[in-house]
Amino acid sequence: MGRWEPNARGRLAKAALELYSERGFEQTTVAEIARRAGLTERTFFRHYADKREVLFAGSGQLQELFVRAVADAPESAAPIDAMAAGLDAVSETFADRRDFARARQAVIMANTELRERELIKLATMAAALTGALHGRGVTEPAASLTAEAGIAVFKVGFERWIVAAEEREMAEMMRESLAELKAVTAGR
Template sequence: MGRWEPNARERLATAALDLYSERGYEQTTVAEIAGRAGLTERTFYRHYADKREVLFAGSAELQELFARAVAGAPQATAPLDALLVGLDAVSEAFTDRRDFARKRHAVILANPELRERELIKLASMAAAIAGALRERGVAEPAAGLAAEAGVAVFKIGFERWIAAAERRTLPHLLRDSLDELKAVATGG
């Protein structure tokens, strides 16, 4: 591919994920990522601050999507049901991205620094959701508890979705996970 071709950001992300999967995150350089994508290191740094951020690009948008959907749920909606509105919105962001998500998750699990960054992302997401719930009138500690539960539901449902043998859709698995949480909370 020539350097002038479009989709440089996506090409860099694909090249990085492929190299991380083949060689490991720590053994891969920005120069190798850019070279695999047919681009320069300068182009890489125009799109990403560092090689770690290739794996976390879009995190802020995902967080915003989740929080905005929770905030926008009908006012009479119970907190856990408002989370479902957010989970449905977030699941749309992963349409046709299961293979990418599987590879990304494997790379993150193989590196402590990346696992830490993933936990920071999830904590930030929970804080944003708690804020959206508070704006809806949900008091503390209920807003924080519900937000943390929502992130846990997302994490569990997502991990089930990327399992090699799993064929069900992400929205289905997220709903199942939320239903299981509700059952546990009510003693079922």
């Protein structure tokens, strides 16, 4: 193997997801992932702490984007509309990644440990969004309720977006899910 391999991180992620889908998360080793990517285990560990991190590596950046978009929404925006701005921003990051998202979600749903990790990621994101809303002057319990509602909209919209027959863009699914939440809370 050469000293330098282009896009090693992407190749490792692709190889891992393929193997997780084919063999299962538990049955796949780091050595197999590295071999499939044409790299070494050492290279794997330069990019990921462990084989779970392949599935959760972008979580921090996603959270930062979501929080920044909520914080940067116009001052006049109601809390739920600031959350809508965050959902729109997050949706953009998933453009052209539907196949990856579908495969990733299937791997996560097939493993209890990974499902727990996904829930922790969402709870951490909700706490960060609550902080962003506090920074906008939103008090409790409105800040926590809005953040949790935003995460629920994200989760439902995402799950609808990855359905095999679905072809609409993620942003549309998020807006539709948010509209459904607003309708439910309005009693319609």
